[in-house]
Amino acid sequence: MTIITACTMDCGDACSLLVDTDKKSIKGNPKHPFTKGFCCKKGSRYFERLDAEDRIVTPQIKENGEFREASWDEAMDLVVAKLDTARAVPKSILHIHGHGYRGILGKASDILFNKMGASTTYGAVCDDTGITASIRDFGVLNHNAPEDILNASRVINWGRDLTRCSIHQLALIHKARKNGTEVLTISPGGDGTAEFSDVNVVIRPGTDRFLAAAVLKLYLEAGDLNPWVLNRTFNWPALRGLIDGMSFNELCSTCEVSSSDVEMIYDWYADTGNVATVISWGVQRHVFGGENVRFINALAMISGNIGVPGGGAYFNVSSGRDLGTWEHLVKGGSSAKRRELLIQNIGAEIRKATPPIEFIWVDGHNIVNQVPDCLSVVEAFAKPFVVVVDGFMNDTAMQADVILPPAFMFEREDVLGSFVHNYVNHCAAVVKPRGQCRSDFDVYSDLGSRLAAPITFPDSETCIREGLKQADISYDELMENGFVKVHHPSVAFENMQFGHLDGLYRFPEELHPEPQRDPDYPLQLLSLVSGKYLHSQIPEKDQAGAPVVFVSKQNPAWGALNPAMDTYLVTPEGAMQVKVDTVEELHHRAVIIRRGGWMKYGQNANVIIKPMMTDMGDGTAYYSQGCRLENR
Template structure:
């Protein structure tokens, strides 16, 4: 950005041209009061507190841009008197006590305005919201809350009522708790007086310490500032410094941290005796586990034991868990939920381009012109990025194409919405490719220089005309053509996708086709282009690359390559087993056959998440040893022998990797509760008990990270110090003194000079509707809960969303005599469950949608066991079912 010279109070500075003057002055260390301004909002200029003298003229600094040669005076007698007058008027509007940490208190103190609390009006207090306390006695009509909800979130919850001296700010419902609020907390952040405040702050006062760390929920990887008081978490705020979330959070990241202090959190090791859990010491538990492991290894060998890793733990812990499987257990039977949900993304990107990660970063959203969102309820599952897309689309800055069986919130902002039948993605994408080729919308230069296999690809898509696709997908041919033209012509273009793409029998092949579309249009290797798989959990991208994979080592290098194994053996000083291991699906099948005898599970509820739950339960009950390392008992606990209490991410140090390949520092906020322990220490204890301490001898997570850096050159340039100073770095960052490679495949692909297109033929799911099972079930998450809900169900989020629901179209509901809120039985060939119906036109006729968070409903009793043909992950998105009213 161009620099210009300005003078502030007779001091010269070189600053960014055309930047907001108020921001500039604050960054230079000058105090400028402002009550209507927030960095995240468009400047408003109504409170007049931020006026400064510019070249002799009084101007509002919030709406004034920096120009060359400006001479600025931040404070003189006239400015000071004006500010005092305004502040006196403002202070006369408010009642009740003020927190000294609020902006209004700071300004009053700065200018010597004495504020005496006045009697409050009880009718201006609203306590209906589970997280936010409303006291409009403190409202000064700055309208920050209204503008934040309108401009940034797009929900328009806070509204201005009446005019002049009678103006009031009220929510859009009967009260705040029954409004359309999604509990992002942004209105609280921008409120300068405490009229809107987090309930925890209203009860406990302001934190006395803040620590920056990373949200423990989805793969967006938002940075958060965690406030503590007397060593206990009392509040979380979004980091304004983060390039990822830019001062925004969703309800989970902002408020759903209470699970840390849940009464049912397990804080001591436990062993199950005669069907009952008994608390024991760490030594007893670890000794018990090591004896069982040794017995299994001695009697059945390394093939009879495995490790399953969840994606909530740090990169360092993921790496150690995978290393433990190979060094201590001598097996490659190690898998993770990252492979089970997003392996088609990683495998597809790796097969065609050479690297199994997003090609660009979230920063490219500011440079793109067209975005496809396919198979992702992005505003609920990745809300911070979803809200950003909403804003860009509503402001006309991007064109938006949404492809989904459900009419999700983001579809309402789409220029083109393609509502396809579940499981027909291959046909639709081939038809888009058909249109691009037949209408000569391909990027010929890019194809000639960087792409192979075009003729073969062209022959395959030839028969997938939009008219043919309309018959299979239900999407009008004209809409398909319109979407194809927009993506191919209004460039640069990006594609975002979620589990609605990957969790199919052709999930990997659907990813192939998304890559094919980017290749034939030249939407790769440039700013504003690319492919972005939206990872589900906070560290799915990290887990996928840290070696918790039956066929790949750290860095996703093939286990089958002797040179790779030799490299690891040199550092580990132990032989790496050569034979590929079992993945999670195969481990359950092996346990069912009695071949797998032991399983160690880090932070995953296998019983509740595995498809065809009845089979999974039978398999788990067959195990001689099932060790659960977690914070809470869950459905898998029913089959476990040992429970080892893990620390939350707030109680440890390490790193997470978000969906855009950005590695960020996780910082310890509080000490581990009770006798819980970080997963990396648990792995070390297990290794020591097996006589392998010398191979797992680390003092800190940084020691583990430095070993990772040695083994994986792509992150060698990423040190803890750089992460602390720079706030997160995408990999590859191979050198200490170089910037990260944000855009992959600029000049050549990781796989080579050219990428080869992969044509895909459509294979229908075996889950066909019949007279007995006339509906198709798809599954997914809600905004308020996360995966199996083990964390969010232990927070007030459960007050907002208290049980799983089944969305059913009004036509189907009417024919079955089902009313909104009725309990219904949903059944497939594999099982059934009872769930509450929600009548909704978000799902089309003959399609139903269920959330997956509550064990009381456990929709995985119903889900089919069909799996992806290439990546071997479950087809959670297509199951033939019937619905019965109870």
């Protein structure tokens, strides 16, 4: 039997899928206007994850340092007893929820713990820096429809490796190129961008704002400014004064891009026709990541490419923008102001919390693996009672006192939007959950009803129907087709109307200097996305040996390393053994490691990355970590 469902993994493509339950085959839905009949290998082989031998399918309770199987009743009785005790001081409960599970029903854990008044987290390990930057500029988070890129004369891609993060955006770029659109990519290199680019420019990681400022400098010198565009801005004189006071050569020197390449980028923006600007999620993962995004947006604006077909600045939109909440239908508890702990430094935050954290619940997030300074998180998790909802014995699950096995994608129902396109998908349950696995919604509904002071949920259909009301989405149409298009303008900010109260665009007014390199750690560590697996969803069998890091042959460490000796990646936070390989067209100071490897196998670079905040959005500056390579 073939059933329409959808992917709920943390990916903007949010594919509509056809699942053949007999053959256990998965393919893209050909009727979905964005999915167009194909999906990535992460989605097409998802049955490998569902059927994995090491998947946890029975509740686990830790006794004397070892896990044993338990029934749901036994596990829930233990959890509820601990939770009822902790509710005497609601702040002593900490709920940690990640993007590993989102959707209308995926809000259940946040709603339940919000009703308890539990502590929560703030900050971001993902995209909040770029989101905050975009909202400061445009007033709201929006971009042109992804299909509008087919109308672009040229595309300037600031670092997005579409070969690893979005095969449907990549397909649109390939189609655009066949139609004559040219693509220029700016990145530190070592990625797959050469596959879809006509020109590649290598930049020093994290300095995109200086390159954008250098191009803006050329606009000022040429006097090539559109009065209509400037009239739609609030603070053009401030940006002009800032750029006027800068040296073109110094801007080029800081980003380590030649003046001739900067002039070429200017020509790409200034020539006739419209230019679409694609912004990677990597440029915001630096100490001044928000500034990076804002200066790129400013360049798209000054060049007259905002509010027009074939233009736009693509960062992302919110996957939940069309979905409402059903929290008001929940009975019991109250929604009081919650204490917030900073997610990227959660180990230190837990240790210093007053009142202390006594109970931790984690779902949708392999937090021990995904945040910097992992060892600190392990230490902080040692004292509280910890419940983890997960299906594998990953770095976070290992720290639990109780593990509750969730139903996975295809085993549970939900409704989810995309942070790239304008469709809402029905994620139908197409197979029964393995073993004793239960849907998250069922777990939280059951948990709430068992509490001494119960918190009760409506049924799941009621919650879905309520969540669809915000965008006036037809429940019947969604169930029948598996997806619904939600109306958003194809061209964002048409006629230069922006989301600020006065309708005007905002430019950045500061350009902070790049932090000085530590001479003891002169290289820059980039923990980039993998093309094969999503974040830490890596089978244990694929994590043998030391992880591989990639450098350019021009990297000063490459010639100094002795291949006959063990090699270590070293930061001020510690060291990890690695293997070193070379890759062409990579910035000579960059060191690439693919993210998501498990700490227990020595594969996780976050162990030696310091918790650092970005300049806005409380984001995590993973890519500002200095490092070196050495033999030991």
